Amino acid sequence: MISFVAEDRCEPCGACVAVCPANVFEAGPGGRPVIARQTQCQTCFLCELYCPADALYVDPDCETVRPVDPAQAAPLLGQYRRESGWGEWADVYANEHWRMGEIFARARALATPRT
């Protein structure tokens, strides 16, 4: 579930409030996003892609709210957006999704016992 908004990174743009499919955020004072409905989060991580400031952190546990230390999690911020090649990363990290077909084929070959 959505865990925290890194206040030192957030440049309130309203994107997370707009794009969350579960309407988890609300715009607070100064347009700053507030996590208003945490347990409604569907743990899809998509808000992180749409946050140009890499200020959002979603904990992978979708069943229970776990305490996360923002300082410890700070190095993990922005990983999803970077590796997806969004924004300024577009020409650094290519979308290699098309390789799925060959990866499946190799897995099947491995699973088939050799005769």
Next chain:
Amino acid sequence: MNDPLRLEADVLVIGGGLAGCWTAAAAAQAGASVILAEKGYCGTSGVTATAGPSHWWVPPEPPAAREQAIAERHARGFGLSDPAWMARILDITWRTLPTLAPFYRFSVDDQGQVQHRGLRGPEYMRAMRALVEHLGVTILDQSPALELLTRHDGTVAGAAGHRRQEGRDWIVRAGAVVIATGGCAFASHLLGAGNNTGEGLLMAVEAGADLSGMEFTNYYTVAPAGTTMTRSMAYTFGRYFDADDRELGIHPGPDMNRALGEALLKGPVFCRLDRVPQDIRERMPQVQPNFVLTFARQGIDPYRDRFAVTLRAEGTVRGIGGLRLQDQDCRTRVRGLYAAGDAATRELVAGATSGGGNQNSAWALSSGQIAGAAAAGLALREGRGVQRIAYVAGRAGLRPSAGARSFDVGAAVELARREMGDLDKNMFRRGEDLAASLDRLSSAFAELATHGSALGGERQRLREAAGMLAAARWSKASALARAESRGMHHRSDAPASRAQFASRQRSGGLESVWTRFERQPAEAVP
């Protein structure tokens, strides 16, 4: 409460996932004015946005290759699929997907070939939003639909819902409506499926539609325990172990989920992905960036450490059932009401075996193209009919049949989740268990319909609960009546297929549910 937002259009599309976007695009390209209402945000909502959809993709040349692909797939439909529909969606997908090029950066492979077949979900849905915006579609984000509007002759006149970030209702009058609300995942924590709660099916049935194939709802996908991450590609390399670290005989293939399900009923199951080759490990972040996220954040090296896994129920997402289509135009039984994508039954192309991502994506695209064009055609021919009186069709959760009193929404959702998710209730099926499930679900639905009531934004959760209970009832009733095993539907008390059931099964009803097998062989859709 603020005054409602009142709009009109030729075509209203309910749902802004993959199918809804392809529907809206086709309707706009046919010359219709289009409004798309989405519960969340068009671009992030629905199961495509978090996935990596490949499409069923067979070149038109040589023709024999397509014929062979269709014949092979039809054989796995166990008598319930229709080769003509398969040919149709292969053709539409092949012709249509490349037209997304202005909005999606298609990859080029190592041989310099453009790869159209597989797209990464977030980018695909971002492109779909750009496409429909480019075509002038009016998008209502954060605007869950609550009910359909009908005219006195039973035709559909629009829909009404709520603008949840503005605290006001919306009412759209339209000449035709397309239900593209996706499958129902029964709150299973399937990745990206939080909005897939079945009220689209409920709304359509309240307006007079019926369903088909609702017994095919027992597909599951593996995920690290406690997470939503049902990105399953890497698990094709997986090895599985019990609590004592004894390797289990669970191998990739069509029987893997049932073997995993049996093991999970006995105790925790752990996975090792140590057979994933090194070069694939290095590429994984650029192939499936979300797959690696959960492990990085839990401090797990999935290629070295063992980690607990679970199975997430797919409901009618990678299940098959949904609204029954009456004709070649993806129309439901109700005039003016169409269905596209996972909200519609996929038996026509998948039969009794899950279409999986490939076929479901091709179906979302193609049925959207068909339904959008047909809805536009009807509205442009016959007008929007906005001068005629429209009636609200919603019942359970909106207009209690007796006195409103408090209703435990959380308990209702939990009931639907367990009845449609628990392995011993839904993966492994027996007649007496199905009957007991149906009783529990019917009681809960009756209580909700009789007394459930809410105001403003709270109506959404109540309607979602009603949608899940209703869809679960249709599913249990259908699974009970299909007293055999066929495709994904497996009955422990009737493990063989029986000739008398070699046809599609319709279902519907609200106060009481009904099912009926079609004539054999599976009735062709004219």
